[in-house]
Amino acid sequence: MTRDSLIRALEAAESHCTERGEKLTPVRRRVLELVLEADAPVKAYDLLEALKPGPGAAKPPTVYRALDFLMAAGLVHKVEALNAFVGCSHAHDDGGAELFICSDCGSVEERHGAPDPVNMPDGFVIERSVVEHFGHCANCRH
Amino acid sequence: MTRDSLIRALEAAESHCTERGEKLTPVRRRVLELVLEADAPVKAYDLLEALKPGPGAAKPPTVYRALDFLMAAGLVHKVEALNAFVGCSHAHDDGGAELFICSDCGSVEERHGAPDPVNMPDGFVIERSVVEHFGHCANCRH
DNA sequence: TTGCGAGTGGTGATATTATAACATCCTTGA
DNA sequence: TCAAGGATGTTATAATATCACCACTCGCAA
Known part of the structure; x- marks a missing residue:
């Protein structure tokens, strides 16, 4: 995902939440950003690591709460078979x-x-x- | 599942494995039995508990290995969204x-x-x- | 101003799900 | 007999997820 489309997706997410009467707080926004940046499903504990550069390291509940919120808002999906999460630019x-x-x-x-x-x-x-369908995309089928 | 159909399912599983050149060992058979007996998806650690009445309590790898075998044989399916397992009488x-x-x-x-x-x-x-579709069956829709 | 209540997030502990790594035992066949 | 492979036992630990409780903030109304 390009820098530009990431920014657009975050803005869209922001207004999507506002419409729903909810807040895309900094933690939630940061988690969404990390999920969208990844080009593959992301594990919760990888997010945890990514949020950790600093003394106030995030703890599991923080990440899971953010993910729950984002899933409820339709901004993130869980890949059940992988226990991982994917972003969704079009809420x-x-x-x-x-x-x-x-x-x-x-x-x-x-x-x-x-x-x-x-x-x-x-x-x-x-x-x-x-x-959830697992297989090989057009690019990887060569 | 009735007692009779359970027995029939186990016999069918037995020959299904034989055809595949594999063995339905006692542990595997017991795990399949427990999964088939349940009228809902079963958790791995519940199976572990169920296998435990005795001094030689089963340990997690035992159960997971049996489940892996049974899944490979098509006798059990994993419900990914529940981290639970269901039996399958018709392999x-x-x-x-x-x-x-x-x-x-x-x-x-x-x-x-x-x-x-x-x-x-x-x-x-x-x-x-x-x-995996979650919802309400005909009986519970009243 | 004060005080409530909802929503949010921090924190420590713990529950739940799953696997790694290595030892043992048993069958089978050379 | 003995080596090889498969199945299981055993100890430990990794990976995933939740609980319970507290503190802070904000909006709002008394």
Whole structure:
């Protein structure tokens, strides 16, 4: 992600939060920045390390609270199968995204609005879906 | 799961392993039994507890090794979003299953053969998919 | 001004999930 | 017999996540 698009994403996040009546505080903003800067899913404890240059080192709850907030705001998604987090430059309040994760380079593509499953148990009502596809992106397939 | 179908599932698992040139050892068999008996996803450390009545208590690696084996054999699936495991009475060697998990009663339904995503990034090749739907089953929707 | 209450974050401890590293034992087949 | 591989036991520790409690700030209303 370029410097410019990072700045734009952070501004967009800022107004997205404001619209929701919430605050993108410095800690939250910094965590979002770190997640967006990464070009692959980031581990919570790597964020912790990254926040640590200084005497007032961040502790786990700080990071997890920030991530919870960002996930609720739709600014970050958790990759459940990796216990890692990816940023999302285009915030959206709808439920879950469909993620395509390249096992070679770690890049993640996000898609939305997948149709309901064709073969659902009778009467089942979906509330939240986790959809993560692992494989190889066009660049890494050579 | 009834006593009868449990026994049938274990026998099926036995021959499934034999066909693959692998052994369903006592530990593995016991773990599969515990997972199948449960009517909801089971945590690894709950299995550990369940294996513990006796002086030679099982240690974490024992359980995780058994689970790894069973997953490789397609007899057990991991619910990534719960860090829990579900049994699978009809072993199948194809990749991942599509899981429907009721958040109320914990029951899990499994489906196979979902079509490829409609909106995939250009050139992406899927190797493994994690698909987990959380919601409410027909029984719990009242 | 004062005092409440909600929201946020700091801190220490601890719970939960998973693996590393190495030893032991058992089967199988040369 | 003995070496090799697979399975398991054992100790320790890594990695992930949450709890419980306190302190600070801000807005707001008495």
